[in-house]
Amino acid sequence: MTAKRVPSRRSTRSVTLAEVAAHAGVSAQTVSRAIRQPSLVSEATVERVLASIRATGYVPNLAASHLASNRSNAIAVLIPTVSASVFADMVQGLDQAVSPGGYHLLIGTTGYRLDREEEVLRAFLGRRPDGIVLAGTVHTEASRELLAAARIPVIETWELAQDPVDSVVGFSNHDAMSALMDHVCGLGYRRPVLAGQFPPGDVRALRRRAAFEGGMARRVPEAPRRVFEMAGESSSLAIGADLFERVRREAPDADLVMFTSDAFAAGAILSANRQGVRVPHDLGITGFGGYDLGAHVSPQLTTVSVPSAAIGERAGHALIERIGANGRTGEPVTIDVGYTLVPGESVARRQG
Amino acid sequence: MTAKRVPSRRSTRSVTLAEVAAHAGVSAQTVSRAIRQPSLVSEATVERVLASIRATGYVPNLAASHLASNRSNAIAVLIPTVSASVFADMVQGLDQAVSPGGYHLLIGTTGYRLDREEEVLRAFLGRRPDGIVLAGTVHTEASRELLAAARIPVIETWELAQDPVDSVVGFSNHDAMSALMDHVCGLGYRRPVLAGQFPPGDVRALRRRAAFEGGMARRVPEAPRRVFEMAGESSSLAIGADLFERVRREAPDADLVMFTSDAFAAGAILSANRQGVRVPHDLGITGFGGYDLGAHVSPQLTTVSVPSAAIGERAGHALIERIGANGRTGEPVTIDVGYTLVPGESVARRQG
DNA sequence: TTGTATGCGTTATCAC
C-alpha cells in the first residue's frame, strides 16, 4: 500500500491532467486526447472531460507539453528595440500572423548590438522555440553557429541576404536608398548630405550609407561625401532636429539633407517650421522608411516607404509554413517585400 | 545488459546535460551545479564542465528546467497593441527592467478587447509565467478567477484600481483628465468637445470620457456634453485629422477639441496647419499621454504627460521584488506614477 | 565536493 504522498515544495499545486482524469473517471491519456484530438474520442467522453476541465479549473502546463512533444509553440523575436515604430509594427504584424496558430511570441531586444543579439539568442534558444525571427541579416559567427545547431526555421528580416541562414523576408536597403537618390538627383540636387545614426550593429543603416556614398561617387564625383552622425538615445524627432541644425551650420552649401529614417526627417521638418526655415526652398529633406508622420507634416516628406507590418506578417506566415505540420515542413524562402518611392513636397526641382 | 536505445522521434536530438556530463566525466548533477551554483563545485571541475559545454555546444533546455524547478523565468505581458507608442515604450521599459534578471518577455495583444484578454491570458497561463503584467485594471470575471487561481504576482498598469488583483503601477486617468480640464477652463474655454476612440475594452479612454463629462457637468452645466467618436483602425494621425474635421463641421460653436490621445491631437494640429486653420485662435486643441510628437508640432500641444516607459520599468522592478527569491516574496504594492500637466501653445486665454 | 534516486506534467507508443 502506497502512503499518501506529501505535496513537495516542487509541485505547483495546480490542477493536473491526472486530477481532471480522476474527476472525469477516465485516464489521463483520454483527457489529453479530448483536448487535442477530440475526433479520436467519443463525443460523450469529450463532453464529460470538458465538464471536468471547467469544474477543476484545469490549465494545461505547456512546459510539460513541450518537453513531451518537443514542440514549444513559441516563436522568438529579436529586434533592436520595441520603441522604434517600424519594429513595433513588425511585431504587431507577426503577432497577428502567428497567434491564430497558437504560437506565442517571445520578445528580446538587442539595442542594435550584435553581441547583445548573440547573448539574447543563446538564452532564447534554451526555450527551444519552434522558430526565430531576427531583424537583420548580419550576425556574429557564434550566433550563426547557434542558429545552425538549433535546427529550427529562422527568418531574417529587414534586408536581403546573399548567404541567408534559412529564410529571408526583407528588401534591399541599398536599392531603396539608390532609388531615392535617383529621384533627387533627377530633380537637380547636387550637394546632398546624409544624416542619421550609424551604430555598428545597425547594418541596415550602414547599407543605406554605403548606397549614399556609392551613389554620390557615381553621380556627382566632384562633390564631397558628407555624412552627419549623432550618437545618443534621445527621441528620434529631437535627433532629427539637432542633425538638421548641425547640417545648416556646418554644411551651409548643402542643398539637401537625406535622413536615414523618416522619424529624423520629420523632426527636421517640424523644427524647420518652427524656425522659419523654408523646406524645400532653403534646403531639401528626404527620409527613409515610410513612417506615417511623414505624410502628415508640411511639406509632406519625400521618402521610400517600407511595409513594416507586412514584413512581420509575411515572416509569420513564412515561419508557420516552414515549421510545417505532421511531418511535412516547408522549404526556405526569400521574400522581397520591396519598397515604394514616395515623392513628397520636401524636395523640389532645382535650377541647375 | 541494456540494449542501446534507438533515438526516438520524440527526442530533440540536441545536446543534453547527460552528454555534457559524459564528456566531462562527471555526473549530470555536477554539470547542473557548475552552471547554476559554481561556488558549490571545485574550480577544476567547473573549468572542465565549462569546457565540455563549449565543446558540445550545449544549450540548457529551459522547459525541462522549468518543469523540474517550477520556475519559468518568463513574464507574460498583455497589451492592447504593440503599435501604439505608449505600449511599445512600456514594453521597452519592462524589458530593460527584467532582462538583467534573466526573465524573458512573452507578449500578447488584446486589441482593446477584454474577451481577447481572457483568451490570451488563459493560453499564457499554460506557460506558468513567474509573473504577469496587464494593461488596465478592468478584466472579465473569468480573467480575475484565472489570475487568482494562478497564484502568481500580477501587475495591473495604466490605471489605479480600487480592487486590485495584486499590485498596481499606474495613475488616475480621471484625475489627469480633470487636471487638464481645470487648466483649460481656467483659461476661459467654455464649449469644449471630446474626441477620440472609445472601444468598450479601452477602460482608460472611458475613464477620461467620464472625467470630461463629469467636469463639464460641474463647471459648465449649461453647455452640451459633446463627444465625437471614430471607429476604425487607420493611423492615429489620420483619425485625429478626421475627427478634427468632423468637429469643425458638426460643432462649429466649439472653442476647444480635447483629444483622448496625443497622437490624435497631433494629427489634428498637422491637419490644421495644412488647411490654414489657426490653432489656438480658431479652435483650441489638447491631447493626452505625452507623445513625443506633441512637443515638436507647432503650436506645441497642451497635454497631460504620462511616463509610459517608467510604467514598464517600475512594473518590472515591482514584479521582480514581488516574485522574490529564496523563499522570500515581496508584498503587493500600488505605485502611482502620476501625470504632468504640459501647458503648450495649442490653447490660449480666451476673452470671456 | 560529488553522486544516486526520484519527480515535475505531459505526450508518444503500443496494447487492448
Added chain:
DNA sequence: GTGATAACGCATACAA
C-alpha cells in the same frame, strides 16, 4: 475508443 507505460531533460532531496 481507451488505457498503461515509458520517455522528455532537468533540479530537488538526500546520501556518500
